[in-house]
Amino acid sequence: MLACSPAGAPGRASTDRPLDTRRGDFEERVLLTGELDAVRADKLVVPRTPTWLVTIRWMADDGAQVRAGDKVLEFDSTTFTATLEEKRLAVSQARRDIDKQVAQNAVATAEKRFEVDRRLIELDKARVQATVPEESFPRRVYQERQLDLRRAEVELAKARDELGAHERGAGLELDLRRIALEKSQREVKQAEEALRSLTLRAPRDGILLVADHWWEGRKLQVGDAPWVGMTVVKLPDLGAMLVRAGLSDVDEGRVRVGMAVTCVLDAYPDEPIPGRISQIQPIARESNRESLRRQFGVTVELERSLPARMRPGMSVRVDVHAGRRTGVLLAARAGLDVSGDRPSARRPGGLVEVELGGCNGEVCVIERGLTEGMRLEGPR
Numbered sequence: 001m002l003a004c005s006p007a008g009a010p011g012r013a014s015t016d017r018p019l020d021t022r023r024g025d026f027e028e029r030v031l032l033t034g035e036l037d038a039v040r041a042d043k044l045v046v047p048r049t050p051t052w053l054v055t056i057r058w059m060a061d062d063g064a065q066v067r068a069g070d071k072v073l074e075f076d077s078t079t080f081t082a083t084l085e086e087k088r089l090a091v092s093q094a095r096r097d098i099d100k101q102v103a104q105n106a107v108a109t110a111e112k113r114f115e116v117d118r119r120l121i122e123l124d125k126a127r128v129q130a131t132v133p134e135e136s137f138p139r140r141v142y143q144e145r146q147l148d149l150r151r152a153e154v155e156l157a158k159a160r161d162e163l164g165a166h167e168r169g170a171g172l173e174l175d176l177r178r179i180a181l182e183k184s185q186r187e188v189k190q191a192e193e194a195l196r197s198l199t200l201r202a203p204r205d206g207i208l209l210v211a212d213h214w215w216e217g218r219k220l221q222v223g224d225a226p227w228v229g230m231t232v233v234k235l236p237d238l239g240a241m242l243v244r245a246g247l248s249d250v251d252e253g254r255v256r257v258g259m260a261v262t263c264v265l266d267a268y269p270d271e272p273i274p275g276r277i278s279q280i281q282p283i284a285r286e287s288n289r290e291s292l293r294r295q296f297g298v299t300v301e302l303e304r305s306l307p308a309r310m311r312p313g314m315s316v317r318v319d320v321h322a323g324r325r326t327g328v329l330l331a332a333r334a335g336l337d338v339s340g341d342r343p344s345a346r347r348p349g350g351l352v353e354v355e356l357g358g359c360n361g362e363v364c365v366i367e368r369g370l371t372e373g374m375r376l377e378g379p380r
Contacts, residue, residue, distance in 0.1 A: 019335035019376035026325045026365050028358055030254050032298060032318040034245025036265075036310055038236030042204065044072065046226050047197035050190065051079055054198065055225045059233070062210040062219060063311070066202040072233055075198040080191055087188045094181035101177050105170035112163040119156040126152040206235035209312055238307040243275065245318045246295035249284040255320050256280070261300055266315040268306075275302040277320065328357070329366040335376025336364055345370055346377040 046054065054075040066072055130149040134142045202208070210219045211231045226232055243263055247255055257280055263273045281297035300318055337344045337351060338359070344351040345366075354369030 019332045019378060021329055021331045021366060021370050021372055021374045021376065023327055023372055024330045026328050026330060026358065026363070028254075028322040028325070030247075030251060030320040030322045032245040032247060032255075032320060034243045034298070034300070034316050034318055036241050036312050036314045036316055037244045038238065038312050039240035039242055041209075041234040041236040042206075043231045043234045044200045044203075046075075046228050046230050046232060047194065048228050049080070049194040049197070052228060053225045056220065056222050056232070059210065059220070059222060060208050062208070064208045066206065066208050066235070068202055068204045070202045071199055072202050072208055073200040077195055077198050080195045080198070084188070084191045084195065087184060087191055090184040091181065091188055094177065094184045098174065098177045098181060101170075101174050105174065108166055109163070109170065112159070112166050116156070116159045116163050119152065119159040123149075123152040123156045200233065202235060204235060207238070207311070209234050209236060236312050238310060239305060241302055241305045241310050241312070242278075243300035243302065243316050243318060245298045245300060245316070247280065247298050249294045249296065252284070252296065254322055255298065260321045262319040262321070263300065263302060264317045264319070265310070266317065268309060271306070273302050273304060273306075275300045275318075277301075325357075325365070329370065329372060330363045331366050331370060331376060332363055333359060334378045337379075338364075345374075346379070348375060348377060 057074050057076040059073040060066065060071075064072075126145070126149040129145045132142075132145070136142075137145075210221075210233055212218065213220050213224065214230075220226065220232055255277065257277050259277045261275045261277060263275050265271065265273075277298060278301045279297075279299040284294035284296045286294055298318075331345060331354075335346050336354070336356075337346060338356070343354055343356050343364075345354050352369055355367040357365035357367040359365070
């Protein structure tokens with residue numbers, strides 16, 4: 001909203017005095033509306049959980065005074081509570097599977113070792129018989145005993161191979177069981193951590209502020225399901241405040257970074273606070289999804305803060321000192337007709353078309369159409 005005021009001319013223009021044009025100083029101002037916000041704040045966000053989306057079950061009141069460690073918000077834990085016991089049962093089952101596998105491995109290994117020992121005995125027996133001189137037996141018997149020796153060696157090697165393969169396979173199977181146990185334990189740990197993280201607690205003493213719903217244009221409330229990482233509540237630092245205001249897109253270009261401003265809190269109109277525009281967003285956005293009006297976000301740095309009185313969310317009127325013009329021709333608005341497509345001045349002889357350079361509730365700057373000292377008439 002654009003507004004301007006002449007220096008040294010407080011109050012409204014009186015229509016019972018002559019409406020003469022005159023030279024004077026004109027200070028251009030732009031009025032913005034905004035609200036206080038903290039420069040710094042501790043933000044509490046939605047924790048990361050296996051289900052991704054969680055619903056707010058309970059939350060402290062917006063603006064409540066909290067102490068460090070106080071519970072400020074709690075998400076619905078029904079899903080995690082229901083599945084946590086199942087995950088704990090899975091851990092118990094995985095432990096039993098490991099114990100069973102260890103026992104089975106021990107039995108099978110003992111059998112394989114016994115087979116190796118048996119084949120080793122048979123090899124020793126065959127070796128003794130094969131070492132008898134060839135001339136002590138018929139040639140056929142001697143050849144059979146040599147064949148038995150080679151067969152015993154093969155059977156021993158086979159038994160040893162089977163033992164090694166079994167031990168490797170048993171070790172792999174046991175490793176798989178242990179991996180399954182570790183996975184189940186990890187799931188239980190994640191579920192327990194997620195369950196604990198569903199309760200948000202204040203990191204320090206302060207005032208609690210509930211965050212805005214990004215799409216609905218309101219505060220978050222019980223039943224909402226914000227996404228992971230979204231700020232849900234915050235504890236602002238009241239020692240350093242700023243103002244976040246909105247500049248209508250029709251006033252684009254009238255306000256620039258670095259301009260001085262005077263901020264007036266609606267709650268404390270008698271304590272103006274000077275400041276300066278520090279940032280203007282490059283893109284105008286709708287104030288909410290149902291609004292057709294677009295605004296540029298404007299950030300105002302304040303020269304001082306009042307921690308005892310200032311609270312985030314308080315409404316603020318921002319008076320931007322957009323510029324000052326000296327020695328310009330001024331005319332009282334009561335003598336002008338600005339209702340039509342082109343503004344006109346009410347002269348005694350009739351309407352005279354004029355070109356305006358800016359107006360406020362009292363006067364307008366006349367760029368063309370009038371000269372100094374001309375008499376104007378009020379509305380009839």
